[in-house]
Structure formats: C-alpha cells, structure tokens
Amino acid sequence: MARPRNAATDAAILDATRAALVELGWSGLSMADVASRAGVAKTTLYRRWPGKSELVVDAVATVFDSLELPDLGNLRDDLEGVVLSFGALLERPETSAALLAVVGEAATDPALQQRLRATVVDRQKHLVVTGRARAQARGELPPDAADTAETARVVDLLFDVIAGAVVHRCLISGGSVDRQWAARFAALLLGGLAAMEATAQPNGE
Template identity: 40%
Template structure:
C-alpha cells in the first residue's frame, strides 16, 4: 500500500522538459534545480522527491527525450550495424538531448556513481547491440575474424563525440554512413 498522493505524470513531464530547455540554454554546470522548478511550475521539493541529484534528473530528461532508439534487424548484420550507427548519430545530432549528452558526459565522469549510471543507460546498450552484430558479421565472413568489436565501435562512434566535444561542431547524422563505409572497408575482408 502506498502512502500519500500518487505522482503526477504531467509534473514529471514538465520537470523533464524544463530540464532539457535549461540544459540547451545554459549547459549542465549552470543548470539549477530552483530554475527548473520555476520553469516547470513546481516546488523544488517536488523535484527532490523524484530525483536525488541534478545529474540523475538530467539523465532521465535525456532518456525520455531520446526515447527508444532501437532498430529493427534485417538479418544482414552489417546493414543493421550501419542503421544502428545512423540512429546513434541522429540522436546525438538532431535532438536537444543528444546534443547535450556528449558535453554532459564530461561533467558526469567526475561523479563515479552517476558515470556508472550514464554508461548503464546510454553506452552499454549501444555497445552490446553493436557487439552482437559485429560478432554475427565475423561469423558470417563479412568482417575479418581478428576484428576487435570494442575497438571497431570506438572508431565508428568516436567522431559523433569528438566533433562536438573537441571541435565544437555537431557531427551531422549524414556522416554516420561515411564513417561506417570508411571503417568497415578497413575491417572487411581483403
């Protein structure tokens, strides 16, 4: 039996929307709970009852905004890996949440608990899915057997993070296919 009023889903949505708006305007370091509360039209205590930290609230806002980024498999592991990469680049380049995520990652890494949660929610699902596709491509002979799946993922996803964090420019979603072709050609069969 629960005690108290049930959570209001509309308040959750308002808080998460305000979080994303402020994140886009000022970045993670300048994001303040009192400003999120003001913009969402709720009390700060409403936020603190839902999220124990600013970082966890931001991760929820990003996860909610990005939604389900899965792909439907076609049976061709390289085609599916290309699509997974395209969906990843699209999410990072074409959404407020995605554009905030690379810069936010640097801030989050200072908090080991939050860094672990970030990896669990955003990094590991992508890597696990990609690893399975790469393993299938190796088993089917589409990639060389000595291909390191982790290194391959680092190389194809890397530009989507390097460009916004280091260069200060977005990695266009359209560049996903070019990166894929360049890397897979080198990892493919001679």
C-alpha cells in the same frame, strides 16, 4: 505505500531539464528552475531525483533510449541506419547541450561518471549485441567464441568505436553525419570488423 510515478510528470521534468541546459548550461541549471519550467513543486522533483547530477543523466538517457537499430537485411545497411539516426539525434540542441554538459561535469566527478556509464552507455550496448546477433544469424559474422569475457570485450570495443566516432564528428569536429559519411564509416568499420572478430575465435589466438 509510495504513490506510483506519473509518466507525464516525469516526461515534463526531463524535457524541462534539457531545455534549461540549452539556455543556461550546467552551472546555471537549478532544481528550482527545472521545477518551475515543468510546472511541478520542488518536492515533486526531489522525490524522483536526489540532485542535479542524477536528474541530468536521466534527461540524457531518456533521449538515447529512443535510438533503435533498423533491420535492413544486412549488417552494412543496419550500421549505416543506426549511425544516421545517432547523428540526427546529436544534431538536436537539447541532446548535444545535455550530453556535453554531463560529460564535462563527469570528467571531475567519478560518481557522476559511473552513473553516466550505467544509465547511458551500458544501456545502449544492446544495439551492438542485437546487430552482431543478426549478422551472425545471416552468416555475415562468425559465432561468438566460447569465452564470454572476450565477447564482452568485442561488444565494448565496437560500442566505443561507433559512439566515439559519431560523437566526435557531431560535437567536436562540427561535421555532419550524412549518408555519404555513414557509408564510408560503415565500410571502414566492417573492413576491420572481420579481422577483429576472427581474433576472438580459438584458432585466431
């Protein structure tokens, strides 16, 4: 029977992976270097991850797993809060370097792109699901339509808009996600969200 994984060892390896990406980039990173930085044998690394792609995606996913949606009593404040937290996360060099590296590599690697979507993107959509459910319970948004496929499309679109805007702001345009920007973004999004949610209702067809 396989021995259980050691959480401290996993954390050391993922920390070492992100540090290596900051210093060396994707092309310079090697499994041997990560093992050396983490103080483990290469065999330990390969027992956990079959290759560099899987390792780097998990290093990215672990960072984003720390992102939480605050419960501040209303949708606007919740949205501003998570946008500010997301922006702060992307300002960390180890986060931005790891994300840019894996996204750039995934552009020409369909298998890596699929793993990135499943491990990072799909896992973080729970933030949108939670935010909508809270807003619906408060009466700020209408309840979900009976069409579950339409609900999934709404969640996907909201995630793309929020994540895309913050990533572009931080990593492409080089701007900061401060409280003023988050407030303006929330106002813009919520102004359109009411109309979009209405189209998902039966009488909005």
